[in-house]
Amino acid sequence: MNVLRRTLLACALAAPVAFGVALAAESGDGAGFLWADAPWRFEFPRDHASHPAFRTEWWYYTGHLASNARHFGYQLTLFRVGLDRGRRAGESAWAPHTMMFAHLALTDEASQRFTFAERTSRVALDLAGADSTRERVWIGDWSAWLDADGTTQRLHARDAFALDLALRPAKPPAIHGRDGVSRKGPGLGHTSHYYSLTRLNTSGTLVVGDDTLDVRGLSWMDHEFGSGALAPNQRGWDWFSIQLDDGRELMLYVLRLADGGVEPLSSGTLVERDGRTRPLALRDFSVRALSSWTSPASGGRYPSGWRVAAPALGLDLTLEPTVRDQELRTGAGHGIVYWEGSVRVRDAARGGRPVGRGYVELTGYAGPLPGL
16 A cells, blocks of 8 residues: 555655655755645656655555466565755755655465565666656666556566566556545655555565576556655554455555554555446445454564455455565665565355465564564
8 A cells, every 4th residue: 555655665764855755845844845635637758757846656566476386476676765855956966855665575376385585775877766757767677667568567676576567457557546536544645646556466486495486467557746744643554455366456555553543544445347436435335354463573463364344235254364474684774574475366255265365465464563
């Protein structure tokens, strides 16, 4: 639910400019970056590219891949964080006006193994960057870009494993929120501009150990940009992306409050088979944890398994992690710990038969998020 990832980025900053709700100018955050409160008219492929007028931005890819009987989940996330817009005009190529971060993860269902890696770089000397004229985002040889056909997304990354993937959208972008504004809290700045490519037919290669595998599957891409932060009383979130076998997709986010309650502006979007979107308010759905899992590494206690119901949509689902331990423990100057993992989706009302796949993101369970 990627506003939340804005906090992740905020905490990642080891920079002279603090990230958060600053003393606001009329239309921006006081440091030259725009709020995402004004209506936004999305245009594509333009809006696949970077938006440097906003402080934070991310391109978030998750998906499920198969090679014969082997099944995998993957995540590649590239974050851009603006530090000081004024320094862009400086003479030095090393002027720290923007930082880039990236997370890469692979879930191997057969071996029950979860592998993750991270990278951090300033935007300098072409070591990393995010193009504002076309979609091209990179840190070293980790990259995401839009192919010459204007629709196909391509991913490349190499670490403990490697992936080279082509992602072809089966539906147009799904715009979240109202008038191009996705709101996560009351007041100025608790907003973003947010869209998803919810059904990307995926093919390519995956290198795991000594094996080079031809893989096919289904991916999901989120792209979000803004300049605000979570509200002071928000302590974490549960975010769900669900791809149903009947051709629909469901995005939900539940923002958790410090007092144990839920942010009333938590919401979601249903994407119909033909690509039309239906906004969902908190009253339209429910999420209930079915069990829990405690990380032996961080001590964080996470929900593990969920009942997701949306009666008006005819949905009563259970979500089960494909691997219990899908916790990322990042440490490049920020120490953010969160759970992001692949899940199986079953029909709770019809005997638990498989009806789809999904990804879940959980934050704030392994201690408070820095910077909140």
